[in-house]
Amino acid sequence: MDxxxxxxxxxxxMAVGLCTFFYLFRVKAPFGRHTRLGWGPVVDNRLGWIVMEATVLVVLLAVMATASGSLDMPVRIMLGFFVAHYLHRSMIYPWFLRTSGKKMPMAIVLSAMGFNVVNGFLLGYFFSHFADYPADWFKDARFWTGSVVFVAGAALNIHTDYALIRLRKPGETGYRIPVGGWFDRVSCPNHLGEILEWTGFAVLTWSLPGLAFAFWTFANLAPRAWAHHQWYKAQFPDYPARRKALIPALW
Ligand SMILES: NC(=O)c1ccc[n+]([C@@H]2O[C@H](COP(=O)([O-])OP(=O)(O)OC[C@H]3O[C@@H](n4cnc5c(N)ncnc54)[C@H](OP(=O)(O)O)[C@@H]3O)[C@@H](O)[C@H]2O)c1
Structure with missing residues (x-):
């Protein structure tokens, strides 16, 4: 492919991502609190997370294995960011979930795997066939700015994901209102962190597949944050009225 x-x-x-964005505002993705009947066979929630998120690593590494020659240092660092995120997401995060007995529709696992196959292929193909960064890319403002945004987004994502998980005692499956820090501003700071993370990755790689991934992350998570926000307001009459869904003070 040229x-x-x-x-x-x-x-x-990206056009498919745009359609997905509008679709997800109409149909809430049926996992976590939005799980419901009518989506076919189900699998264990933890297993679902491991399988669907490990897929991208398998595909990315398989595509990278087709590369001839050694990888430049900037590309190695970029891959390091990506692989670190997905090692955590697929191998560590699922084991901390307080998800006893919860199930996830197979349809969600398969659609997330489909997304990860395409995303892993596009990124892997770019890095192995087209990426051509100067050796001093580390000094470029795009690399530094993107790296700072990536790390800040990852920190926000991980910190708030684990804060949400800790709202339950082991064995519990219900929901509480999260409070403090970023939760006083938005309902879903973990989703905001993930969007920032991949926006930073798009900037630090200054690449088309990086942009597509950031766009898809927003297309997936903005509707989910909106759905969570509406769900909180419907479930908890005392839910803080000033709190926004995803973007502090705005939305
Ligand atoms: N890049 C992408 O396109 C993409 C797509 C989807 C997800 N993600 C990432 O994957 C991670 C998980 O996503 P998610 O949508 O499942 O996040 P989530 O709905 O906020 O849930 C995160 C975890 O915390 C629990 N939890 C959430 N709110 C709670 C509350 N109020 N009380 C008690 N427990 C609560 C959830 O339990 P339950 O599962 O039982 O609800 C789940 O185990 C996030 O970091 C997200 O950014 C990324």
């Missing part, structure tokens, strides 16, 4: 064909593939993928 660069021209590759670009059109990525643009097509």
């Amino acid at each position: 660069w021209y064909q590759y670009q059109w593939l990525v643009y097509g993928w």
Whole structure:
């Protein structure tokens, strides 16, 4: 595949992401608190997380294995950011979930795997076939700015994910109102952190597949944050009225 064909593939993928964005405002993705009947067979929630999120690592590494020659240092660092995130998401995060007895529809696992196959392929193909960064890319403002945003987003994402998980005692499955820190501003700071993280990755890689991934992350998580926010307000009459869904003070 040449660069021209590759670009059109990525643009097509982003068009699918745009459709997904609007679809997810109409149909809440049925996992976590939005799980409901009618979505076919189900699997163990923890197993679902491991399988669907490990997929991207398998695909990315398989595509990278087709690369000829050694990788430049900037590409190695970029891959390091990506792999660190997904090692945590697929191998560590699922084991901390207080998810006893919870199930996830197979349809969610398969659709997330589909997303991860395409995303892993596009990023892996870019890094192994087209990426051509100067050796001093580390001094470029795009690299530094993107790296700071990536790390800040990852810190927010991880910190607030684990704060949410700790709202339950082991064995519990219900929900409480999260309070303190970023939770006083928005209902879903963990989703905000993830969006910031991949926006930073798009900037530090200054790449089309990086942009597509950030766009898809927003397309997946903005509707989910909105659904969570409406759910909190419906479940808890005392839910803080000033709190926004995803973007402090705005939305
Ligand atoms: N890049 C992407 O496109 C993408 C897509 C989806 C998710 N993600 C990431 O994956 C992670 C998990 O996503 P998610 O949508 O499942 O997050 P979530 O709905 O906020 O749930 C995170 C964890 O905390 C628990 N939890 C959440 N709110 C709670 C509350 N009020 N009281 C008690 N427990 C609560 C959830 O339990 P339950 O599962 O039982 O609700 C779950 O175990 C996030 O970091 C997200 O950014 C990324």
